[in-house]
Amino acid sequence: MIITMDKKRSSLKGSLLLLLLLVSDLLLCKSVASLPICPSGAVNCQVSLRELFDRAVILSHYIHNLSSEMFNEFDKRYAQGRGFVTKAINSCHTSSLSTPEDKEQAQQIHHEDLLNLILRVLRSWNDPLYHLVSEVRGMQEAPEAILSKAIEIEEQNRRLLEGMEKIVGQVQPRIKENEVYSVWSGLPSLQMADEDSRLFAFYNLLHCLRRDSHKIDNYLKLLKCRIVYDSNC
């Protein structure tokens, strides 16, 4: 009978251990995404976060539409037959920022990191957008369509940056990272005397803008579905 008692004890211990293991497993299995987004846990935080994301997504979608139209118009008008596309390879100033290049990579990044990445990209475009507007104005026959879009994009980008900073303030208020962004040094090329070179500089800038605005839009939609709708958009 002692044996059975021992067996019972050991089995009890085993079950306890098993239980403990299960619980720990459950705890460990909690994915990154299920961490509470709002540190305070208040209901207001959840609701306002949804609104903030909805608004941010609307802005990013709009900005990319404008960038795309602007690029297409410029391409049709100034870049035909010049073979710019062959040269606009690996020439964006934000390529130094390590952004995810496909869905798997994007889904593996922690949402806080992704938010900071978005902020970095947005900040990197403040300066170029400002100069884009002023330089497009100085172009020969300054095309009204392109100029108006550039002005609009610059303004909306600023708004999106404000919104993103608010979101970051709600999601991770404790972390205040230094403002990191890529410096743009393409202003001299925008002002070159040679028309071909100058037009290529514009083409390159608009091409990079189209791409980066699409990236921001995509990342934000991913984050929104992940954070607000729990990956069930």
Next chain:
Amino acid sequence: MKENVASTVVFILLLFLNINLLNGQSPPGKPEIIKCRSPEKETFTCWWKPGADGGLPTSYTLTYHKEGETLTHECPDYKTGGPNSCYFNKKHTSIWTIYIITINATNQMGSCSSDPRYVDVTYIVEPDPPVNLTLELKQPEDKKPYLWMRWFPPTLVDVRSGWLTLQYEIRLKPEKSAEWEIHFAGQQTQFKILSLYPGQKYLVQVRCKPDHGFWSEWSPESSIQIPNDFTMKDSTVWIFVAVLSAVFCLIMVWAVALKGYSMVSCILPPVPGPKIKGFDTHLLEKGKSEELLSALGCQEFPPTSDCEDLLVEFLEVDDSEDQQLMPAHSKEHPGQGMKPTHLDPDSDSGRGSCDSPSLLSEKCEEPRANPSTFQTPEGIEKPENPPKNVTHTWDPQSTSLEGKIPYFHVDGSKSSTWPLPQPPNQHNFRSSYHNIADICQLATGAAGASATLLDKTDKHAFKSSKTIETGAEGKAAEQREVESFPSKTDQDRAWLPPQEKTPFLSVKALDYVEIHKVNKDGALSLLPKQKENSDQTEKASTPETSKEYAKVSQVTDNNILVLTQDPRAPNLALFEEQAKEAPPSLPHNQAQKDLASFTAPPGNCRLQLGGLDYLDPAGFMHSFQ
């Protein structure tokens, strides 16, 4: 020998080539990439079109390199996408990266490469059509029946994680119809259709589009048969109601249109604009009181006119017929009941036409009093023609005096309303009025500061210095002498001091002149009195409101009647009596007293009460002599 060998070799080579050409073999033509597409932004496929194959079996390879890399890769999968295609799976697909893709065609004869194609997967997304489109007719109670449809996104697209966001569009048509009815459904995966024809078979399709990509193809058709009893039950009622209300509205509009004007005018009668004759609002806005007042007929305030307007004419009364007393125009200060006198230019003999006593006070009442509001003795005619004549003649004098003597300046036309009575059965006494203005001018000319003098002493001076020798009743102080006293020539006479009053009117003729009225210019219109009695009575019946210079204040040495205004009812009798006394030589002081009594406070329109002013004849009496 060597040459022969070389040429032979060349010949053989050429032969060989020719044989090949005769066979139709050549290197392959240039292939071309048709399109590259990604159905879910995770993989993509490129299709190409081969060129001429040159008659030989040609193999195609696809090579590419990515932006930022130097390595050249070959297509990982030639099969999945079908013939002449290359499929890039998830492992080989990078988003936001440019692929430089080239097709190489190789055959026995040679090879040929296509132009490089630059592909970014971001912009080539074209999903598959939505799947599982289901249609259902729903007819809930108490509600309208409708067609309800729902579908699912294409299987490959990852919408749940937000990697792609899809928007949908549906289209439907009755089976036999030629045109589709398209509806945009947004991001929802269901849709309701309300307007359907019963008894028809409908075909429905749906398609989708990613947030920044191309529209998919239409899904396969789904069909549904609408039953015959699929009616909107209460639609007929609503149609009936709508028609009725439309008809009603039309009737209302028609009625309003017909009678609208009268209705509107009934409800909102047109507001009459305020109008005051002679009142120019623009002048009022400009703030130039002078012009305004002058437009209204008032002389400048303070009075600055010269004395030309102060016409004082000696009345010359005689039995001659058709004599008219010239209306005495004088421009008087609003507050001063100046009796205007007008010099009859025609009166070489010093005769002027007389009007019945005028009412200076009328003019004095309001600055804007219309001269036409003269209150003339009712019993007296009110001829209208003569005034014009009078005014014409008078105007030059008056205008010259405008700036010096304060008076109610009436427009020339207005002053023309100063009627000269021409009763056919009456004697028209002609009396020459001495222009008060002249008298003033005398004084002013002598003084050299007529304006200032006037200004200072305007009230008193004006009043006191003016003694109007209007047609005195009874023996009007007609002075033949007056006629020799031209109004204009004596401008350099000295200005009479206010206190000096000397009767100037010497009545020569023994006839009475009745003051018809005083117009705005202060001109006295005198009526000749044909018969004392008759005229008296006649004149006596003049309205009380008429101001009559019926009171003789004094008679001067020269038989000049100094008339005053009688505030009471027309006292023609009094006037007459006094006139009858003529030519009495009233004491000078009496005249003074009377005159002084008339020195009503300036600006005080109490002329009606007897504040009329008379021109003091003393001034010109001296000169006269």
